[in-house]
Amino acid sequence: MTRTQNRAHLFLSLSLLIITFTLGEPLLLWVQILMACAVAMRLFLFFNVHKHLPSIRTINLLAVLSAIGLAYSGWHLGLLLGMINLLAMGCALKLMTMRRYQDYFGLIVATFFLIFCGFIFQQTPLFTFLYSVTILLLLTSLIYHTAPHARLSHQLKVIGIQCLQALPITALLFLIIPQIEPLWRMPTGKSAETGLSETVTPGDIANLSQSSDLAFRATFSGDIPPPEERYWRALVLEDFDGSTWRISPQRKQAKALNKQLNLGFTPELKGPYYQYEVIAEPVSQPWLYSLDIAQSKDKQLWLSQDYQLQRETGAQGQFKYQVNAYYQSPLYSANAAFDKLLNLQTPNNSNPKTKKWVRSLRQKHTNDADFIHAVKAHFVRGDYRYTLQPIAMPTNAIDTLLFDSQAGFCAHYASAMAFIMREAGIPARMVTGYLGGETRGENYMSVYQYDAHAWVEIWREQTGWQRLDPTALVSPERILHGLEVAVAHENTFLLGSPFSLAKLKDIAWLGQLRDLMENVDYLWSRWLLGFDQEKQVSLFASILGSLSPYRIMALTISTLFCIGILLVAFQYRIWFPKINDPLLHHYHLLIDSMTKKGFHKEKSQAAITYAEAILKQSNDEFAKEFMRLTHLFVQLRYANNANTDKEISAFKQQVKHFKKRFK
Amino acid sequence: MNSFTLWNKRMLMWLDKRIPSERKFQLGMDSIFIFPSKFGVLFIGLCIGLFILGSNYSNNLLLLLCFFLVSLFLINLTASYSNFSKIQLQIGRIHPIFAGEESTFPIWFSHVSEDESQLPYKGKIYLKRFQQKTHTTFDPAHATNPINLAFGELPRGKHSIPRITVESYYPLGLYRCWTHLKFKGEVIVYPKPLPLSHFPILSGHANSETSGAKSQQGQEDFETLTSYRQGDPMHRIAWKLVAKRQALVSKQFSTPLSETLWLSLNQMPTRNIEEALSYLCWLVNECHKSEVRYGLHLGNTSIEPQNGAAHREACLHALALYPNERSS
Numbered sequence A: 001m002t003r004t005q006n007r008a009h010l011f012l013s014l015s016l017l018i019i020t021f022t023l024g025e026p027l028l029l030w031v032q033i034l035m036a037c038a039v040a041m042r043l044f045l046f047f048n049v050h051k052h053l054p055s056i057r058t059i060n061l062l063a064v065l066s067a068i069g070l071a072y073s074g075w076h077l078g079l080l081l082g083m084i085n086l087l088a089m090g091c092a093l094k095l096m097t098m099r100r101y102q103d104y105f106g107l108i109v110a111t112f113f114l115i116f117c118g119f120i121f122q123q124t125p126l127f128t129f130l131y132s133v134t135i136l137l138l139l140t141s142l143i144y145h146t147a148p149h150a151r152l153s154h155q156l157k158v159i160g161i162q163c164l165q166a167l168p169i170t171a172l173l174f175l176i177i178p179q180i181e182p183l184w185r186m187p188t189g190k191s192a193e194t195g196l197s198e199t200v201t202p203g204d205i206a207n208l209s210q211s212s213d214l215a216f217r218a219t220f221s222g223d224i225p226p227p228e229e230r231y232w233r234a235l236v237l238e239d240f241d242g243s244t245w246r247i248s249p250q251r252k253q254a255k256a257l258n259k260q261l262n263l264g265f266t267p268e269l270k271g272p273y274y275q276y277e278v279i280a281e282p283v284s285q286p287w288l289y290s291l292d293i294a295q296s297k298d299k300q301l302w303l304s305q306d307y308q309l310q311r312e313t314g315a316q317g318q319f320k321y322q323v324n325a326y327y328q329s330p331l332y333s334a335n336a337a338f339d340k341l342l343n344l345q346t347p348n349n350s351n352p353k354t355k356k357w358v359r360s361l362r363q364k365h366t367n368d369a370d371f372i373h374a375v376k377a378h379f380v381r382g383d384y385r386y387t388l389q390p391i392a393m394p395t396n397a398i399d400t401l402l403f404d405s406q407a408g409f410c411a412h413y414a415s416a417m418a419f420i421m422r423e424a425g426i427p428a429r430m431v432t433g434y435l436g437g438e439t440r441g442e443n444y445m446s447v448y449q450y451d452a453h454a455w456v457e458i459w460r461e462q463t464g465w466q467r468l469d470p471t472a473l474v475s476p477e478r479i480l481h482g483l484e485v486a487v488a489h490e491n492t493f494l495l496g497s498p499f500s501l502a503k504l505k506d507i508a509w510l511g512q513l514r515d516l517m518e519n520v521d522y523l524w525s526r527w528l529l530g531f532d533q534e535k536q537v538s539l540f541a542s543i544l545g546s547l548s549p550y551r552i553m554a555l556t557i558s559t560l561f562c563i564g565i566l567l568v569a570f571q572y573r574i575w576f577p578k579i580n581d582p583l584l585h586h587y588h589l590l591i592d593s594m595t596k597k598g599f600h601k602e603k604s605q606a607a608i609t610y611a612e613a614i615l616k617q618s619n620d621e622f623a624k625e626f627m628r629l630t631h632l633f634v635q636l637r638y639a640n641n642a643n644t645d646k647e648i649s650a651f652k653q654q655v656k657h658f659k660k661r662f663k
Numbered sequence B: 001m002n003s004f005t006l007w008n009k010r011m012l013m014w015l016d017k018r019i020p021s022e023r024k025f026q027l028g029m030d031s032i033f034i035f036p037s038k039f040g041v042l043f044i045g046l047c048i049g050l051f052i053l054g055s056n057y058s059n060n061l062l063l064l065l066c067f068f069l070v071s072l073f074l075i076n077l078t079a080s081y082s083n084f085s086k087i088q089l090q091i092g093r094i095h096p097i098f099a100g101e102e103s104t105f106p107i108w109f110s111h112v113s114e115d116e117s118q119l120p121y122k123g124k125i126y127l128k129r130f131q132q133k134t135h136t137t138f139d140p141a142h143a144t145n146p147i148n149l150a151f152g153e154l155p156r157g158k159h160s161i162p163r164i165t166v167e168s169y170y171p172l173g174l175y176r177c178w179t180h181l182k183f184k185g186e187v188i189v190y191p192k193p194l195p196l197s198h199f200p201i202l203s204g205h206a207n208s209e210t211s212g213a214k215s216q217q218g219q220e221d222f223e224t225l226t227s228y229r230q231g232d233p234m235h236r237i238a239w240k241l242v243a244k245r246q247a248l249v250s251k252q253f254s255t256p257l258s259e260t261l262w263l264s265l266n267q268m269p270t271r272n273i274e275e276a277l278s279y280l281c282w283l284v285n286e287c288h289k290s291e292v293r294y295g296l297h298l299g300n301t302s303i304e305p306q307n308g309a310a311h312r313e314a315c316l317h318a319l320a321l322y323p324n325e326r327s328s
Helices: A007-023 A029-046 A056-077 A079-097 A101-121 A125-146 A152-176 A204-208 A249-260 A336-343 A352-364 A368-381 A397-405 A410-423 A470-474 A476-481 A508-529 A533-544 A549-570 A582-596 A607-617 A621-639 A645-661 B002-018 B038-056 B060-084 B239-245 B273-289 B309-321
Strands: A214-220 A231-237 A273-280 A293-295 A301-303 A309-311 A319-326 A428-435 A438-440 A444-448 A452-460 A464-468 B024-026 B033-036 B088-091 B102-109 B125-129 B135-138 B147-153 B157-160 B164-168 B175-181 B186-190 B216-218 B221-227 B249-255 B259-264 B293-298 B301-306
Touching (some): A029 A056, A125 A508, A152 B060, A309 A319, A336 A452, A352 A368, A352 A397, A368 A410, A410 A470, A428 A464, A438 A508, A444 A508, B259 B301, B293 B309
Antiparallel strands (some): A214 A273, A273 A319, A428 A452, B102 B147
């Protein structure tokens, strides 16, 4: 294998470079740098700047160092990420020493594996495009390996045609090959922790509000809830230590126990419901999003006694589930005593001012309903502002909020409200999730991380857990028009990312671009990433009518048949070779028919001599006719320079006629 | 090892029936074999791995990619066959060689060395002898006809051209397309010339038949001009006259040394037939060089004294085929 100007190696290096840098986060920085060095080395070789590969001894030394480096910096990465880093590192080192065919093919396969890993982490249209380009580069490298001297344009044409031909077959295979359940659990990497967190110290949600990442999408079949009803519950926080709300440890234990005993929670449901499907973006935590009481037939999902929808574990990739949400059913407590016990606790020596204020207010309003009404009135009438830039409240945050700054965001108000209620003896808890959602098209809405919200639920004997959102009292715009409008006065929406499309959507074409990208992304997630066993079965059913084994077999066989037909059609030239010289071709056909009659044509014999020889041997009609045709052929072939299509087709007709007449 | 050669024999017999020898081949259904290459098998393994990975992660993009690669694999089956089936090749003129020289077989590929875009088939082509490892590689887009296939040394005698394996991996290296072709024709291997230091004939003594004053065409003294006959040496053409008269004219010389030599096996100072033939071979060459008329006795055959290129060839041919006489 020559080591200079090897384009197969060049394209392989380029695709390795692209895949290394698009894999991004899962790869360690120094592994990426190692790869960049290896690629640079190959480029030097290609452009003849440098003539020699490094010696085996150098590479071995480098390999040992890298292995130590990986063992040191990668031990905490977990199995999946560790393996990917190891693979990338191996590729970089092999690229430096690649000499033989085996090395080359091994590296091709390894690069394919790196691309697969990329697809595990990234499934957006953009990354799919990038990875497709990488695969094209790999294929180009392969074709340069078998045909090193062809022009690039020709190689790309061949690859392009092959890929286009592969697409219909890919689609058929994808639709027809049964989607199987995971065979075993695969190791997962750490996915981005951009979701809600299990603890809320007022301040956290402000950070979250600065992210324009997608949280999930919901597709409704039927009515869409109005903006003020779009409270997506995610987490219930019942434990408060004066500054931080967290999931109560007792609740966690109870949940674990229930799960072990396989005790489901099926609350009483009544009234109308919203029917929708959620495609959640990848998060490693097990909680899910739902409107009020969610009911799902999905076996992976279960509802806990605090009305929190959960799945078994977090998983790599998007997660899709169907839910019926009963929005008028009250959230009755499954275990009132337990709920009460958890939700009346307040830390003893925190927020003394608030405690004092609550005590005095409670003395005025001994009735629960009156008291709640008074507190609400206080929030509405008081000079409270909604802001994303509250002052720091390290201690007694609720006192500071209520009596000093009077400015905060949802978590501050929710925290204060829940604290006030608990102080007054009314069970209350904080619920976090999302509020809002941009509707697009007819029936789906997208919910972003900046829609994150916190509110309060209070428990009354008659009505169960009831939502009480203090933010709605302070800033009704937040509920009705979303965060952007609510903080418009201080211009802090997505302050950290000034060029976010979500922020620039007022510029008409940018807004349109964002909408377009959103729609593409939605269709991508719903129909491509979300195509599962269920959709496949319903597709079969819609094609076949019923799913009897015979019909499925017929479908399978006919699809395979289709693929066969396509394969044959793509290379029809094998069966119908191209006729370069039609005139000569038809003359040869003529000669064939004469040979069958027993007149063999010597190779050196001229056409006329041959015809004369036949005429000498037999004086039949066909011999004369053959003479005439031969003359015609000679005239067409040698007299004019260019034959018109008409003349050729006339000759063809005559040959046909001749063959039919003198069989 | 033994069973391996037996298998080879069987295979060759089968191939003789399946692809009989020809001067010219157009590859097609009856002569092409196709099977996934090592990389192709690896590639299928990759697809299976990808399917498992895609199913386990419930990742539709991985599954799609898997099916895409499988489709490519399927498409390449016909694509590589189609490419390979456009190859036309024929054997060129084979020149006789001396034993100890490397035998080469010129093979002409259609379209090679024409315009690259006209080339109906692409990709490197590997040529090698049937069941042997060393191969000759060339890229038809970057080669000139004929492709000379070297098969190493051959012993003295007449050899038919061995079966040749032609391979291609185009376009993606997933399939190996190959065929085992047997070309008609044979190669004559002359004995290896061995110099004979003290052979008396050349010094003009014993065993020679003198034929008086009859002058022989030689190179000593210029005698006359005759029109060029095929086989006349180039250095005797009167180039100056060619320029004037526009026809080839040979200068004729007269040689006072007008001996006729008879070379025979018995004269050779050895009992070993091969060695003797080698000496004779050298002598024939020497005689030819020094323009001596010489004849050859070989067992039952004898070639009358003559000189010239054709005569030399006839003699060497006889030496090559001894003792099977002149069979061709």
